[in-house]
Amino acid sequence: MGAMAHSIRKLALKSYQNKAEVLVRNYVLSDPYIPYASVVGGVVTCKMAYDLTQLISTFYFRSYNGLTKIQRIEWNNRGMSTLHAIFISILSLYFVFFSELFSDDNSVGLVTLRSSPLSTFVMGMSVGYFISDLAMICWYYPSLGGLEYVVHHSLSGTAVAYSMFTGEGQLYTFMVLISEVTTPTVNMRWFLDIAGLKKSTAYLINGVLIFSSWLVARIILFLYTFYHVYLHHAQVMQMHTAGILLVFFVPVALGIMNLMWFGKIVKGLMKTLAKTK
Template sequence: MATLPAQAFSVKAYQNQAEELIKHYLLAEQSIPYTSVVVGIFFCKMVYDLTELVSSFHFETYAALTKLQRIEWNNRGISTAHAIFITFMALHFVFWSDLFSDHRHDGLVIFNRSPLSDFGLGVSVGYFLADIGIIFWLYPALGGLEYILHHTLSGVAVAYSLFSGEGQLYIYMVLISEVTTPEINLRWYLDTAGMKRSKAYLINGVAIFLAWLVARILLFIYMFYHVYLHYDQVVQMHTFGYLLVFVVPMALAVMNLMWFQKILKGLQKTLAKRQ
């Protein structure tokens, strides 16, 4: 019986050490960029396994898929979860929070950051690393060169903004475009389940068109206009960051326009078949 207090003391000591580790290292501002990337990677693994587990029990279509199709099914679960998370984070910082407001007097908008904004970008970096890894592993089954280019540009821009603290506002503006990802993935799920002629497929097509128009066309125009208005701040960024503000959004904008043309043609074909 005399050993119980000693054991309790030992457990308490380990608990205190763990709390100190979390407080002074894992949650310390200087450590958040690194720990959040690790969190993002583990988040992807967790969602992949959870998607596989839930789909195995609740979707009959899943059991009939090939191994490669099941991998893509699970991987789309990851991209959907990341899209939901980062869209809410981006909307919060761009439209609801005052972190990047022009009315703040604690520094230039282009250099503003916070532990929460760092954490959001870090999780996103972890996602891009995990996703581009699986794309390379199964290349070209899950996407061709355009997907590699998209993920590379996005990942480099997000990582630079995370570790330098520059231009986080514009990164979050671009990340709002992830709002289109769940609709794109749902379209793939409906197609794989043989529901191309369903009403849900048609509604999904219209939703993709509208979301893409707002988040990947109009919002990019607004971002370039914001850069124009704050150009005196943008030029104070390091050369690499300055180039990223222009090169990455412009490259993504071109790809968005190309994909938007395909989306428009696909929607026109779907509507024509229903007349």
């Protein structure tokens, strides 16, 4: 009897598993539903990351419980943004430099019009993050960031959402999203500062990492993006007008903001190095 009951349970479990797989394959990962499912998945993942950061910090970081309410909210928010940054920067690097999808050797269609279910899903997850983070920034404005953060997230979210829904310019969107690789070091700077370690060696090393990653990901890579657009100008012009405007306008606007922030990073690093002498 016990063996029979065990077999019945296994068959029931297998049946539920098959139904779940069919549901995911036919609806969640079906091409028409990918953008919506991935955006919802991004929002849910952000919520989970926020709550997990709060849970871990409460038990393992003594300084966390001594923070003010808004400081704890920002702490959790930065944990959420760090997770997104790691996720999107790794996958963006893959799509831009390692995937055959956007390779010039791939002769299937214009590079500006190529997309895949995976690339669309990844973008949807990122849109979910930008929606979540922008909502928090606006709700607690200006505690989590000023107008420049609202502009940055609005531009980024709009550009990613357009590429996700239309399949246009996904290569350039991923190029810009690689810049998220700087986020973990920027967040670490805040964590070290709030923990009272502003004069530590770790703070100095982190400052150097911010400078280096920002220079590569937000200055040099943006120049490479502009150069790539120049080389593929004829293909870019095959996009819809909205896509063409986003390809030219968003990287330029974000590039200007990156230069402004980079100036502040250089001044801050020079000030920190001067104090160590």
